[in-house]
Amino acid sequence: MPASDQTRLLIVEDVPQVAQYIRGLLNAQARVKLLDVLTEGGRAIATINEVRPDVILVDALLQGRIKGPKLVEQIHEAKVGVPVIVLTVPQNPVEPNPAMGIHGVLSMPFSGFDLMTRIAQVRKDFEAQQATGTSRVMTVFSPKGGVGKTTIAFNLAVAMGQLDQRTVLVDGSVQFGDLRALLKVPADAPSILDLPTDRIAESDLGDVLWRDPSGIDILLAPPRIEMAEMLTARDVEKILSLLRRVYGVIVIDMSCQLNDINLAFLDASDTIVEIVTYDSTTIHSTIAIADTFRAIGYPASKVRYLINRADSAGGIDPGDLQRALGRVPEHKVVSDGRLVVQSNNEGVPFVLANPAAQISQDLARTAVEILDAGRVAALAGRH
Numbered sequence: 405m406p407a408s409d410q411t412r413l414l415i416v417e418d419v420p421q422v423a424q425y426i427r428g429l430l431n432a433q434a435r436v437k438l439l440d441v442l443t444e445g446g447r448a449i450a451t452i453n454e455v456r457p458d459v460i461l462v463d464a465l466l467q468g469r470i471k472g473p474k475l476v477e478q479i480h481e482a483k484v485g486v487p488v489i490v491l492t493v494p495q496n497p498v499e500p501n502p503a504m505g506i507h508g509v510l511s512m513p514f515s516g517f518d519l520m521t522r523i524a525q526v527r528k529d530f531e532a533q534q535a536t537g538t539s540r541v542m543t544v545f546s547p548k549g550g551v552g553k554t555t556i557a558f559n560l561a562v563a564m565g566q567l568d569q570r571t572v573l574v575d576g577s578v579q580f581g582d583l584r585a586l587l588k589v590p591a592d593a594p595s596i597l598d599l600p601t602d603r604i605a606e607s608d609l610g611d612v613l614w615r616d617p618s619g620i621d622i623l624l625a626p627p628r629i630e631m632a633e634m635l636t637a638r639d640v641e642k643i644l645s646l647l648r649r650v651y652g653v654i655v656i657d658m659s660c661q662l663n664d665i666n667l668a669f670l671d672a673s674d675t676i677v678e679i680v681t682y683d684s685t686t687i688h689s690t691i692a693i694a695d696t697f698r699a700i701g702y703p704a705s706k707v708r709y710l711i712n713r714a715d716s717a718g719g720i721d722p723g724d725l726q727r728a729l730g731r732v733p734e735h736k737v738v739s740d741g742r743l744v745v746q747s748n749n750e751g752v753p754f755v756l757a758n759p760a761a762q763i764s765q766d767l768a769r770t771a772v773e774i775l776d777a778g779r780v781a782a783l784a785g786r787h
């Protein structure tokens with residue numbers, strides 16, 4: 405049976421007899437693999453992030469420091485992207501309510517058949533809901549280096565995660581892997597190269613992705629420059645189409661060149677967030693890249709311009725930039741050297757470290773605007 409057909413289950417249950425009963429039901433089959441039974445809620449979120457189950461079963465009557473309903477709420481708020489089945493008894497009725505993180509209910513007593521069908525149904529519904537064509541791939545790109553791509557990509561991804569989007573950030577800067585340094589990831593942390601390219605399954609992702617404390621998943625670049633050569637454009641296509649099935653939002657941080665790999669990232673993107681700044685070379689390179697995109701056949705609406713450090717025009721007339729872009733830039737983010745440097749040095753997103761700062765609000769607004777534009781485009785595409 406392919407690994408992705410098998411459902412990986414995590415149970416949070418403190419009554420040994422109930423846990424034993426479920427183990428017994430699962431023993432005789434291979435469709436559901438029991439990863440673990442946690443007897444209290446305290447470490448549940450950490451374990452979910454670590455083992456990445458497909459479905460979680462939580463006893464509504466769980467006792468201890470974190471009671472059952474509280475744990476379901478915590479799992480929902482942690483946006484782990486895994487559906488929850490609540491196990492209850494007839495005296496304690498619970499209604500399924502996906503908006504509150506209750507994707508299914510199983511009332512005791514239940515048979516092996518009840519258990520298996522509920523698990524399969526909840527997983528299927530959840531995946532269908534995630535894959536309704538709303539998944540958005542966006543590349544943060546610029547023909548110029550050092551304009552803030554990595555900073556913006558990281559904070560934009562976290563801001564989108566805060567909007568209840570299951571989000572993954574891909575380090576598409578495959579040679580230099582800026583995110584490894586930014587997030588202080590251990591040198592041996594797996595990278596995009598550790599995904600099997602012949603047949604990638606969703607279950608492979610859990611072993612390779614870096615779970616950032618900011619709540620988003622990160623697909624890291626290889627740890628060494630020369631290893632980047634092992635990645636092909638075809639790998640990029642396959643990896644992105646897999647990520648689309650699992651994530652609502654995929655943000656890619658890119659390097660500046662237009663090589664095969666970067667074109668694969670750009671081709672697969674719904675939106676290119678092109679960073680521009682007020683400096684004299686930007687105007688030149690922005691026109692050059694707009695010509696190239698036109699020649700490739702990208703519609704103008706695929707690109708959304710973001711002016712970074714928009715409050716420091718540095719002698720450039722904003723009107724000149726606007727004329728070069730051929731339109732009013734869609735997004736603006738102010739400069740905040742102190743906050744950006746401090747957050748980047750600590751490897752934390754400023755949108756969480758200081759949400760009230762103007763730059764954080766700019767990013768949060770940009771996240772909403774990009775997602776809204778994406779929804780409109782998706783609706784238009786369907787008609």
Ligand SMILES: Nc1ncnc2c1ncn2[C@@H]1O[C@H](COP(=O)(O)OP(=O)(O)OP(=O)(O)O)[C@@H](O)[C@H]1O
Pocket residue numbers: 548549550551552553554555556577582658659660712713737738739740741742744745748763
């Ligand atoms: N809005 C901002 N306000 C203040 N400083 C910023 C802002 N955006 C970026 N920076 C600073 O600019 C520098 C470059 O940022 P970053 O590394 O994100 O750029 P990049 O485009 O990813 O660079 P590269 O081309 O090397 O990948 C960093 O030191 C960062 O702290």
Ligand SMILES: [Mg+2]
Pocket residue numbers: 553554555577582658
């Ligand atoms: Mg960078």
